[in-house]
Amino acid sequence: MSDRVIPGRGGGFISLGAADALWADLTGGNVVPTVSAAFTCAPTDARVGYVLLGGRVVATVQVSGGGWSVSEAEVRRAAMELNVVAMDRRDLVRIGPFRGTPQQEHRETTLLRWRQRIARELQEPTHGRVAQGEGGDQHHLAGIDWLRVLVEQTAQGRAAGSWWLPRGVVRLLDAAEHAERKWLQAARPGYGTVTEPSSSLEQAQAADGRQTTSTDRPAGPLRLYNGELKGQLYGALSRKPGISGKVAGWICAVCRTAPAAVLDHCHEHGYVRAPVCHSCNMQERPDHLYSNDIRVASRYTRLFDTEAADWLRHWHRCSGCRARTTLPLPHLAAWIAHTACRSLRPTHHRGSRGRTPCGVLRVSWRGSQNAPRSCVLTVTVDFCPSGEHRVLAQVPYREAAGQFRTWLAKTAPAVAAEAGPDRVDDLPAQPRPVIADTSSEGLALF
Structure with a gap:
């Protein structure tokens, strides 16, 4: 007989079976999909002394007879916190795979490390059958059924695709990873790999797609970034001892909610921009198809529309971009396609939804920004029913910059006011060519 859940009961300990039923009952209608066996389905293991439910750590207690129980009140609190989380299935964060990243080793660990776990599971030969619903196995992390919201995208001409999750799920899993590390630090004083700071669970839930790479995160409170690294070259700064711990002590300079994890820099001029979280670092990375060809995804709406002022301020932290009042060539190309050529994009009538833009915007260029007279940007539409690779415009680099x-x-008049050609004294004598960072190396600090 299955354990019976008593609605409204708020105290005492319940068995894992009852906790499974309670969790499924309380979160069944949530926008974030959950599983019905959050306490008894792998990778959850009650014997380690806790389970993760969303961004909350729930302790487990061993009772007489060798069984395990959890606090019903804690399960209800975790469900209540999860039920207020919003999730937009169109707002996606890429979680892998990244070129140059070694395949994860299959080894058991009690830590969440959700990116490694997902990568390992998706690399299993049985993944194709699992994704189609065969076998009946549940795939969850922190009680969240991530496989139900996973998006796999395959680029044209490529055998391997990319994996994406909604930003709301990424935040939850990051919050769970953060809460677990802090719980272990408090429960096991000798736990040596944990030095992450956090003021509360709510602060952790604000984390936006980050993955901590540093093991020497300071124990003090995070601080706002105030331009301490302005004008420094990334190549020299990244080799300084202790810079990893210093970066980890800042809040992300873009979203200002998540702890910084990496040091973002301009690949065109080599200058440091600011410490940012992984999610912001991924969000501003151009979608390179080739070294001189990018696809303009829907996330550029944030970069050039809803959050344009924040991103423009961030990009102009590079001395080179600020002095020339421009953007790195891949970003400028994305702006030309997304903003300047928006009115040229063909639309199609889609019934009650009205007219919608067709195809996928793509922009390529020939030449280099270092030889602006010969550099031309070509904006096209891929997968257009009226003609694939339809050319919308060809814009010379100088015209695009103007x-x-x-x-x-x-x-962003405040950003424009700080820019100008009179601030070129500290620029490198030989500007760098554009570096297309399509591997995972750009996510690491070094």
Whole structure:
């Protein structure tokens, strides 16, 4: 006989079976999908002394006879916190795979390490059958059924695709990883790999797609970034001892909610921009198809529309971009396609939804920003029913840069006021070529 859940009961300890039923009952209608066996389905193991439910750690207690129990009140609190989480299935964060990342070793561990666990599971030969619902196994982390919201995208001409999760799920899993590390630090004083700070669970839930790479995170409170690294070259700064711990002590300079994890820098000029979290670092990375060809995804709406002022301020932390009042060539190309050529994009009538833009925007360029007279950007539409690879515009680099300066002055006048050609004293004598960072190396600090 299965354990019976008593609605409204708020105290005492319940068995793992009853906790499974209670969790499924309380979160069944949530926008974030959960599993019905959060306490008894792998990788959860009550014997380690706790289970993860969303961003909360729930302790487990061994009772007479060798069984395990959990606090019903804690299960209800975790469900209540999860039920208020919003999730937009269109707002996706790429979680892998990244070129150059070694395949994860299959070894048991009690730590969540959710990115490694997901990568390992998706690399299993049985993943194709599991994704189609065969076998009946539940796939969850922290009680969240991540497989139900996983998006796999396959680029044209590539055998391997990429994995994406909604940003809301990424935040929850990061919060769970953060809460677990802090719980272990408090429960096991000798736990040597944990030095992450956190003021509360709510602060952890604000984490936006981050993955901590540093093991020497300071124990003090996080601080705002105030331009302490302004004008420094990434190549020299990244080799300084202790810089990893210093970066980990800042809050992300873009979203200002998550702890910083990496040191973002301009790949065109080599200057440090600011410490940012992994999610922001991934969000601003151009979607390179080739070294001189990018696809303009829907996330550029945030970069150039809803959160344009924040991102423009961040990009112009690079001395080179600020002095020339421009953006790195891949970012400028994305802006031309997304903003300047928006009115040229064909649309199709889709019934009650009205007219919607067709296809996928793509922009390529020939030449280099270091030889602007010969550099031309070509904006096309892929997968357009009226003709694939339809050319929308060909824009010379100098014209694109001029249009951007005009738009910048209207969109972010404070950023435009700080830019200008009179601030070139500290620029490198030989500008760097564009470096297309398509591997996972850009996510690491070194």
